Amino acid sequence: MTDHLNEIEQINLLLAEETHLELIFKKLATLYPGSIAFSTSFSEEDQVILHFIASSTADIETFTLDTGRLFPETYSTWSRSLEKYKRVIKSYSPNTTAIETFVEENGPNSFYESVDLRKQCCHIRKVEPLRRALFGKKVWITGIRASHSPDRSHMPMVEWDETHQVIKIHPLLQWGTEELKSFIKKEEIPYNALHDKGFVSIGCAPCTRAIQSGEDFRAGRWWWENKENKECGLHVHA
Numbered sequence: 001m002t003d004h005l006n007e008i009e010q011i012n013l014l015l016a017e018e019t020h021l022e023l024i025f026k027k028l029a030t031l032y033p034g035s036i037a038f039s040t041s042f043s044e045e046d047q048v049i050l051h052f053i054a055s056s057t058a059d060i061e062t063f064t065l066d067t068g069r070l071f072p073e074t075y076s077t078w079s080r081s082l083e084k085y086k087r088v089i090k091s092y093s094p095n096t097t098a099i100e101t102f103v104e105e106n107g108p109n110s111f112y113e114s115v116d117l118r119k120q121c122c123h124i125r126k127v128e129p130l131r132r133a134l135f136g137k138k139v140w141i142t143g144i145r146a147s148h149s150p151d152r153s154h155m156p157m158v159e160w161d162e163t164h165q166v167i168k169i170h171p172l173l174q175w176g177t178e179e180l181k182s183f184i185k186k187e188e189i190p191y192n193a194l195h196d197k198g199f200v201s202i203g204c205a206p207c208t209r210a211i212q213s214g215e216d217f218r219a220g221r222w223w224w225e226n227k228e229n230k231e232c233g234l235h236v237h238a
Helices: 002-017 021-031 044-056 072-085 096-106 115-134 177-187 193-197
Strands: 036-039 061-065 089-092 139-141 158-161 166-169
Touching (some): 002 166, 072 089
Parallel strands (some): 061 089
Antiparallel strands (some): 158 166
């Protein structure tokens, strides 16, 4: 654990000394050659990070989890990102046998029936593919922002992820929503058209809806469940 703490301290020093994300990504790629992964769901945050990574030309692998049940608008954002940035975006899909068995035994929309079935679905479609995507990596870059939820307001920008055994970096942690949207407009960054229709946190189509005025950021995800159950397992430490 001491080694991880030293590495985290080194990255924190880099973030304190350097404010330009392009240069931060370049230096990180030098420190961890071939061992950095950036996960994108094509959210506004992830699109901004992709923009900086592409601008930096750093050797950082970009990947996405194709659950098989994403919105058409998400796939469109994916295609437009490939066109604009000319970078490979690796796709990780659910294990065929696992998802076929789950659907055969429980039905295609069984995640509405119980929290346990929904979490099983999330595990097959997202958690297990993420483990494969991060295997052998040392650093995981995410688009998490502090304003996403109260639980993330005191989250450090750099942390150790025990579950996946990687250093996790949230470079946009302190960015505000208006700052984010302004930057996307200024740089003409492709973004998911659903954001213009009240969708904030966008995941699988059957599990995501637009939010109403005054609702929480995560209200549109798994809206039929109690608030405390609203996690898919991607960012929960063991």
